[in-house]
């Protein structure tokens with residue numbers, strides 16, 4: 001609340017980051033890799049550039065959930081699909097060469113204001129027509145791959161915008177671009193979902209999965225973030241942040257940039273008032289469970305004040321964030337925050353075991369002797385601590401196994417004595 005009041009007073013510095021931002025969508029599928037870049041050129045037209053080599057049609061759908069079912073009824077805009085008429089019809093591409101289909105201006109699509117596609121899913125289809133033509137959805141074939149449109153920077157330090165994108169479609173890097181999500185003020189709030197992809201810094205050699213769900217409560221102005229992760233190192237808790245860019249192009253996760261923040265912020269844990277917008281603490285791990293996270297904050301909103309996380313990125317780190325900038329290590333997984341429309345739930349809901357409670361500041365301390373009172377811990381084992389020297393709470397399941405073991409020993413001893 002304090003931050004929001006300060007932001008209202010000093011609105012100019014609270015518009016998050018510079019406005020010179022573009023949109024992009026990175027396909028991370030075995031079927032398709034490549035990035036679709038979107039920016040306004042000197043003529044204020046949205047221009048598109050695709051780095052892949054396949055001939056494809058790109059369609060935007062009315063969801064930012066990568067697992068949501070897609071059909072003709074979820075296409076953004078009208079049907080049939082017309083170039084320049086259907087807002088979700090981005091056109092037909094034939095790779096990075098500067099042909100009409102690879103590099104074209106479009107009129108009905110935007111990355112700012114009303115109808116912005118930032119935070120929505122783009123799906124790639126195989127049966128692209130040879131030129132811009134009115135087509136039926138069914139003629140495009142089955143979806144090859146999907147991605148979520150995120151925000152990136154035209155003058156980045158940690159990502160590589162193709163020079164062909166800037167030169168070929170005449171993007172003027174000195175002009176403001178200003179990619180922003182569309183805020184539907186007719187809704188009482190928007191939810192969001194972020195599906196993680198492991199980076200090349202992920203070394204745990206297990207099947208990884210992870211997702212985060214943002215549930216916005218407009219009545220209280222609060223956002224509850226829940227998340228689960230599988231396949232990550234259980235000997236450590238893991239720093240989790242919202243980062244500035246929804247850009248997954250860098251294989252090591254560097255292109256999500258620094259922590260999402262406004263001027264004057266410093267890095268800290270949620271227990272500290274002055275911190276980055278994206279400082280949301282740690283994910284706790286368990287000895288025999290997946291990793292879970294739950295945190296409620298009023299530090300940012302889903303409103304129009306520049307503090308909206310849609311289209312930004314998230315990063316899960318190798319190590320625990322102890323509030324210092326050097327503590328949390330590599331980015332082992334990253335994602336783009338997409339819209340879940342109509343305050344809905346994602347196709348694969350994030351579920352948290354009911355027996356778990358969470359520290360309001362998402363601390364996850366390392367000490368095995370203090371963890372039960374200060375960190376995420378199963379409610380039914382609050383008096384216990386780990387017997388292995390690690391700092392994860394012992395789960396109820398482990399306690400049951402331990403009890404059965406000792407009970408068996410006692411019974412055996414009694415039988416021998418009798």
Ligand SMILES: [Cu+2]
Nearest residue numbers: 240241315317
């Ligand atoms: Cu981070």
